[in-house]
Amino acid sequence: MNPVASTSKARLRSRPGDRRQSRKKAKINTKGIYLRAIRDAFIKLNPKNAIKNPVMFLVWLGTLITLSVTIYPNLFGLTQQKNPQLFNGLLTGILFFTVWFANFAEALAEARGKAQANALRSIKSETIAKKLASDGTITEVSSTNLQQGDNIYVVAGDIIPADGEVIMGVASVDESAITGESAPVLKESGSDIASSVTGGTRIISDELIIRITADPGKGFIDRMIALLEGKKRRKTPNEIALTVLLAVLSLVFLFVVATLPVFAYYVKSPISVPILIALLVALIPTTISGLLSAIGIAGMDRVAQFNVIATSGRAVEACGDVNTLILDKTGTITLGNRLAEDFIPINNHSIEEVAYIALAASVFDDTPEGKSIVRLAQRLGARFDFDPNQSEGVAFSSKTRMSGTNLYGGREARKGAVGAIKDFVRSRNGDDTPELDAAYEQVSRQGGTPLAVCLDSEIYGVIYLKDVVKPGIRERFDQLRRMGVHTVMLTGDNRITAAVIANEAGVDEFIAEATPEDKISVIQEEQAKGKLVAMTGDGTNDAPALVQANVSLVMNTGTQAAKEAANMVDLDSDPTKLIDIVSIGKQLLITRGALTTFSITNDIAKYFAIIPVIFTAVNLQSLNIMNLTSANSGVLSALIYNALIIPVLIPLALKGVQIKPLKANQLLQRNILIYGLGGAIAPFIAIKLIDMLITAVGLA
Structure with missing residues (x-):
């Protein structure tokens, strides 16, 4: 230097x-997160923010209407209730807290991300x-x-x-x-x-x-801060689709409720405007609408807790739909510290001669692999008897699959894949021998990588590069298989080595002697079958494949080109993290599906709790299947439950439903059984208990 x-x-x-x-990560203040969320929940009551959630916006409008009726009880005509202001005031308060709890769920998820952003900002200063x-x-x-x-x-x-x-x-x-x-x-x-x-x-x-x-302002930490703060938060396609569906359902229920006064008039059982609003709120899917944004934000937050930064919620969500996982062998399935273990001489050459040629071919190789070859050669006594300053290094290329040195006097020392070295020697009128194939198989069957070394037209021997399969990787692939994810290992190694590693690791499929172009081809072939593909990488030559994949994870130690191409960055530079990210993505989708199922069955149960309100005036009490004290207590009980169920489910929305290594149809059956049946039963129990409490305190 x-x-x-x-x-x-x-x-x-x-x-x-x-x-x-x-010099250390700032601790996240949990109390500060909740205080920020409480404050932001009030700020989100602004109409410009409220209208972004169509379902909760209906509740927001209903709150204003019931507030108006509380102030002016005869605003929509005479009321038959004994104390309309008290009843309408209670409805207003419950509806207000329904909206506020939904805002709080979203604000709490956002506050956790902002707290992480502040922790990062504390390490970034001029x-x-x-x-x-x-x-x-x-x-x-x-x-x-x-x-x-x-x-x-x-x-x-x-x-x-x-x-x-x-x-x-x-x-x-x-x-x-x-x-x-x-x-x-x-x-x-x-x-x-x-x-x-x-x-x-x-x-x-x-x-x-x-x-x-x-x-300035466009560095990695700057982008992380912006993402964690939600400045680039966009609804994912699934979120948008579900929001539209919930809005349509709410619109249908709005028309249904709007026609009820006609039928009520026909049976001579008039329904007041506050009761109609209460019925509408009980029917529309407020629970999942209030938690939908929180689920998406929490998904990105869980990814961040794994020290992975996602460029968008779309990337996290896509992980849940991944069908095929493409992984490099070195550093992902194996430990990645592939180092020279031994030299195997052939053609009557000595191990000292192989060490010398390997040293000459690796003098300009700055990779850890190349440096390990130099160290092993020097340990075996090899020394420079040529001037490196008068020599020229030949860099490794994915096309030539070899590297080496052009020595003074026109001599050429090369090391690389056995097939590539064979072609190089033949181009110099040399011959390979059966000994080379035997050494090649010897190293490959041990799960190592064989590199042949030559000088001009003569092959001197084989370098044994050793790597080790990561502990526990087979169990993780078994779990992915049970979840319906197909795993493919890509490696530049020969088929024998690849087969040994693939069998030990337990991957579903492997592709040997793969080039960067092969990675793109494999991804495109899988996508042509309608599958979503995830892959990981770190080098510049991985960038095209990272762009092509539906989900791409790049290592923090990776090149700038790779980081710009990927939609996720792993700060720990652990390639197996992609397996965890796929699980988080699936957990996000499962959580959203489970809470949607729970919300819909909740709405059905709440509807049957309020039916007696419509028919009490015509002596159809037999429909009061829950034996609620009165129409007013039934309405209040249903709405109180409707409001309280949102904060009760916030921890589940933020933490996520526990994921099981099951296939999609098995998960669907499990969710329907647990959350569908639970969502149908819970309201009947809770509403009855709340009704008894209301009656006890004299609000009925």
């Missing part, structure tokens, strides 16, 4: 006053950055003045001022402020998955030169 080394580190270190960020000019000079500027493309210099103790890519250096970075993980993360240039850094994190060792990849 020559431009940096010439600068005095003492002069360049950030002053204590420049590092004002919190800092002094050391901007590096092209001539090597350094200027101290505010982090808010950094632009995309600027280069900055950071040393141990500095806060990284903005999102960027490491272009020079190796250093440990503390990302606990974002991920909550205390262990430092190694960042280095030349690595496809370890060069991306996030603004607000802190460098704790060595030094880096970073190229800024985001303009």
Whole structure:
């Protein structure tokens, strides 16, 4: 780092006053969340906000009408009630709290997201950055003045001022402020998955030169804050469809209630306007309407609790409909630290010769895999007897499937997939031998990855790259299978290695020797069958496939291109997290379906509780199946239950219905049995108890 080394580190270190960020995640104040939700629930009574929920807007209008009748009892003509102002006032209060409880459910879900956003905002503040000019000079500027493309210099103790890519250096970075993980993360240039850094994190060792990849206000934390605060919250397609359905149902019930006075007049049992409003509110699906937004917001919040940031509720919801899950092998199904374990010589070459050729072919390979090959070769005694400065590195390509070094004098050292090395040697008039195939199978049957090494037209041996299947991964795939999700493993490894890993991990299907183009093809084939596909990735070459997939999860350690392509970012960089996200998505849909079922059966039960109100004047008391004390007590009891059931169900809406590893039809049957039957029984019990309480206190 020559431009940096010439600068005095003492002069360049950030002053204590420049590092004002919190180095730990701020604790979320639970009391503050509830106070914010209570306040926001009143603010949401504004007509501009109320009209966004058609069902609750009808209740909002009903509240105003009953309030008017409370003030002016004869507004719609004479009333037959003994104390109309008391009764109408009680109706007004109950209807008001019905709307307020619905607002509170939404506000509470939003407040939890805002609390997380505030915790993130506490680690993001203006800092002094050391901007590096092209001539090597350094200027101290505010982090808010950094632009995309600027280069900055950071040393141990500095806060990284903005999102960027490491272009020079190796250093440990503390990302606990974002991920909550205390262990430092190694960042280095030349690595496809370890060069991306996030603004607000802190460098704790060595030094880096970073190229800024985001303009002020458009960094990763900025986007996270905006999403958690709900600034970009949009209703999902399923939410919109359900909202329209509930609005249509409410409109139908509105017409039904509007025609009741005609029938009541015919049987000489007049119905007052407050009673009609009470009947309408009891009929329309207020429970699910009041909780619908909270369920969607809570779904994104649960994803955030897994340290995953979703770009939209649509992405979370889509997870619940996923049919096919496409996963990389390395780092997802296996631990991902694929390192050189052994050298296998062939063609009468010694292990020392293989180590030397492997060292020569890997000298320019900055990946962890390449560095492990260099370390193993040097441990076996291999040394440079050529000048790297007079050599040229050949980068790995998904098309050539190999990398290496062009040595001084025209000699070519290569390492790569066995098939690719065979083709390379044949193009130089060389031959492969049966020994190569034997070594290839030996490594593959152990679940390892074989890399052949050659010098010009001669193959020297095979490198054994070892990886390990993650503990418990088979059980997780079994759970997904029971939920009807088909799993596909994609890997660049050969078929033998892929088959061994696939069998050990328990995936449904595998595709070996896959290229980035193959990923897109597999996704398109599955989508052509009408399936929703989810996949995970982290590299630049994953970006096209991430865009194509219906749900895409990118690692926080991934490249900027991958992050921009995906609709979810995992702050912990754990590829298996996608399995959890699919479960959360399914939980979101199950919760919405369960509460919708509960709400509809509730409405049916409440309807039968209020029927006696219509017919008491014509001596049809036999219809009073619940033996309620009076018409007034029946109406009040039904509406009190209607209001209270919303806050009772808020914890379930926020936490979600417990998910079971069952298929869709099994879940449907289970929900109908538990929430459908429960929703039909609960109102009869609760309304009868409330009626007895009302009678006891003399409000009937």
